[in-house]
Amino acid sequence: MKPSSILALAPFLGVACAQPTENKPPRFDVVAVSEGPVQYYALAQSSSFFYLGQGDGNTDSFCPPKIEKAGRCPPGKDTVLKDAHTLDTVVPGQIIYVDSNYAVRATGPNSGADDEDKDDIDVSTSDGFKHIPGDQSGQWDYQADGVDGFLACPYNNGIYQVYVNSADAKPPRGQKLDTCVPFTAGTVEYKLPANATAAAWQY
Numbered sequence: 001m002k003p004s005s006i007l008a009l010a011p012f013l014g015v016a017c018a019q020p021t022e023n024k025p026p027r028f029d030v031v032a033v034s035e036g037p038v039q040y041y042a043l044a045q046s047s048s049f050f051y052l053g054q055g056d057g058n059t060d061s062f063c064p065p066k067i068e069k070a071g072r073c074p075p076g077k078d079t080v081l082k083d084a085h086t087l088d089t090v091v092p093g094q095i096i097y098v099d100s101n102y103a104v105r106a107t108g109p110n111s112g113a114d115d116e117d118k119d120d121i122d123v124s125t126s127d128g129f130k131h132i133p134g135d136q137s138g139q140w141d142y143q144a145d146g147v148d149g150f151l152a153c154p155y156n157n158g159i160y161q162v163y164v165n166s167a168d169a170k171p172p173r174g175q176k177l178d179t180c181v182p183f184t185a186g187t188v189e190y191k192l193p194a195n196a197t198a199a200a201w202q203y
């Protein structure tokens, strides 16, 4: 995330929310904006889970070697959403959902339909994700029965794992729920390089 993106989030400081406008960003990065341990940490996808960490380099993405050889890999460095519950990828179908521990997850590429048959994946939970676009910055949110917003739970080395804010959330490694902090997820439009069609090949 560029410093200019962080500046765009500045209005969040001490302010509840930017006014929604018609200016809907086609794709966006997510950054925690609440004051506290995760402030300005960027959302990063890794092995189907989502994390908040300081700086870049926490996102895991994949680009096939033959595409890389041809110099046609998308940037792949940031975790970018193309709408409230879909990762922005060349290979379609990475849907964001909530698992049975209330962790925020994403389905694998090309596997959304198959994954729906697996017990642990309930893609209908995707409906709770909302993106409220703003002028400079917007907000990503989660609202469902008994669940309001997001939680950051300590993972390791200053990295936090992302959950939805449920009293039944089960943080990593049996940690207590009160080690987690609620946070507001700000969004900033992601500018795609002119030669790319998505932010990553796949995550």
Ligand SMILES: *[C@@H]1O[C@H](CO)[C@@H](O)[C@H](O)[C@H]1NC(C)=O
Pocket: 071, 072, 073, 074, 075, 193, 195, 196, 197
């Ligand atoms: C776009 O151009 C850059 C620089 O030449 C290159 O590294 C990158 O792989 C290209 N991306 C695509 C999707 O063609």
